Each structure stands twice: as structure tokens, then as C-alpha cells.
Amino acid sequence: MDKTEQAKKRAAFQAVDEVLSDRQVVGIGSGSTVVYAVERIAERVRSEDLKITCVPTSFQARELIINAGLQLSDISQHSNLDVAFDGADEVDSKLNAIKGGGGCHLQEKIVAHNAKLFIIVADFRKKSKFLCEQWKRGIPVEVLPLAYVPVMKHLKKLNGKPTLRKGVRKAGPVVTDNGNFVVDVDFGILEPDKLQTIDIAMHMIPGVIETGLFVGMADRAYFGMEDGSVVVI
Structure with a gap:
């Protein structure tokens, strides 16, 4: 396992x-770091006989929950979550x-918004002073497919540079779990007061x-650092 993993x-x-x-x-987010969160939740459920109900934010999260043997629910059955990890x-x-x-940000935001605690877990590459300082792909925006052309026109009027996200090993645009397109919008580096x-x-x-x-949604962020420490903000 390399340093980032x-x-x-x-x-x-942690x-x-x-x-x-x-x-x-518990809300279960999406992405590579959440894989380890689910791994640890499953370990603790088995060793401590915890009663945990998991609400996924994506198809990937749902598969993680099922494969880990955790109890699966959804936001319609459990709209008040104690914590969401993402x-x-x-x-x-x-x-x-x-x-x-x-x-996956639409479902992720719904779950995070309905959690008493929203916890971000990430590695050192994700920690910045300002947004888009290191992340150079722009702000992901989920868009109704029939509206993507006028939406991109109006995003340009906001001084953004929109790009329709294209699939990898798939012809055409990326389609979300909700059947929509994703437009990535570059606004340059964003200071907190502009967000x-x-x-x-x-x-x-x-x-x-x-x-x-x-x-203003996250309550806490855990960053795994290169030197082996974990920084908590």
C-alpha cells in the first residue's frame, strides 16, 4: 500500500x-477513502456487536455496504441520520x-444535509487553503440532460468555463446514478467568502x-498526512 492509500x-x-x-x-459516502471507512465500520460491528444502519449515497456505496455485510437502508426510511462519512x-x-x-454529489448532499454530523475523510492531497487551489477540474454541476446547452451558456455568464464531462471507455457524456449529465465549471481559485x-x-x-x-456543511475533516499523522479540523 503506497503512502496515499x-x-x-x-x-x-480514526x-x-x-x-x-x-x-x-450512518450515511455512507462515495469514493476511494470511504472504502476504508466501511472496512472499519464492518470490523467494529463484528467485534463489538454494534447495531448500525447504513444509508448509501450512490450505487458504489450501496455495493460497499452489501459486500461488507452491513445493514442497508435508504434515505426514505431513515431521513434523520446520526452521522455521514464521505x-x-x-x-x-x-x-x-x-x-x-x-x-455522486446530489445524493451525497442529500445524505449530508440530513445528518447530525457530516464527517469528511481524505488524504493530504485534498487539504487546501482555498478551493480549486489543487483541484483543477472545476466545480461539478449535475444538469438535466435536455437543458445542458442553455445551462452551459448561463454558466459562462457567471464567468465560469463549463465543460460537459465525457465518459471514459464510453462514447458520449457521463451519466449519473440519477440519469443526468455532469458539467464541470472552472471559476479559478475560490476564496471562502465567494462560495x-x-x-x-x-x-x-x-x-x-x-x-x-x-x-458550511462539514462538521469535521480528517486528513491522513504523508508523515503518518492524522490532522483533524
Whole structure:
């Protein structure tokens, strides 16, 4: 396991050990770091006989929960969650985050919004002073397919540079779990005081379903560092 994977695992394990307790309803996010969070949750469920109910944020998260032998539910049955664990593409000094590199940010945001605690687990590459300082792919925006052309036109009016995300080993655009397209919008480096304004402006465009800006949502972030430590903000 290389340093980055070790860092992800340390962050995820520490977060689960500090936050998880018996009889919780737990949101399970998407991405590579969450794999380790699920691994640790499953270990603790088996060794401590914990009663944990898991709510997924994507097809991937659902498969992780099932394969780990954890109890699966959904947001319609458990709309009040105790905690949600998720990764991030980048996190700034104020705990604002970009999510959606994997195209799952709509369901991730719904689960995070309904959790008493929203915990981000990530490695050292995701820790920044400002958003888009290291993450150079733009803000992921989930868009209704029939509206993507006018949406991109209006995103340009907000001084963004939108790009329709194309599939890898698939002809045409990426399609989310919800059947929508993803447009990645480059606004350059974003200082914290600009985020809410940009997020609201994007939400006001008809056809925009959700953005990958998670502004003021995270309660805590665990970063696995290169030197073997875990930084908690």
C-alpha cells in the first residue's frame, strides 16, 4: 500500500473510531477513502456487536455496504441520520468542500444535509487553503440532460468555463446514478467568502439540479498526512 492509500486508511479509521457508536444510522459516502471507512465500520460491528444502519449515497456505496455485510437502508426510511462519512475532492481552511469528481454529489448532499454530523475523510492531497487551489477540474454541476446547452451558456455568464464531462471507455457524456449529465465549471481559485454567492447563482439556473460545492456543511475533516499523522479540523 503506497503512502496515499495508507493516509486514506488512517484518516478513515480514526474518524470511525472517534465518531461511530452503537445504534446509529450512518450515511455512507462515495469514493476511494470511504472504502476504508466501511472496512472499519464492518470490523467494529463484528467485534463489538454494534447495531448500525447504513444509508448509501450512490450505487458504489450501496455495493460497499452489501459486500461488507452491513445493514442497508435508504434515505426514505431513515431521513434523520446520526452521522455521514464521505470523502472530498478538496477541502478549504473553513471546511468548505468540492465533491462530485465521481459524479455522486446530489445524493451525497442529500445524505449530508440530513445528518447530525457530516464527517469528511481524505488524504493530504485534498487539504487546501482555498478551493480549486489543487483541484483543477472545476466545480461539478449535475444538469438535466435536455437543458445542458442553455445551462452551459448561463454558466459562462457567471464567468465560469463549463465543460460537459465525457465518459471514459464510453462514447458520449457521463451519466449519473440519477440519469443526468455532469458539467464541470472552472471559476479559478475560490476564496471562502465567494462560495455561497457562486453556489446560489448556479442553483438559480433552470436545469441545474445540484452543485458540488458543499458550503458550511462539514462538521469535521480528517486528513491522513504523508508523515503518518492524522490532522483533524
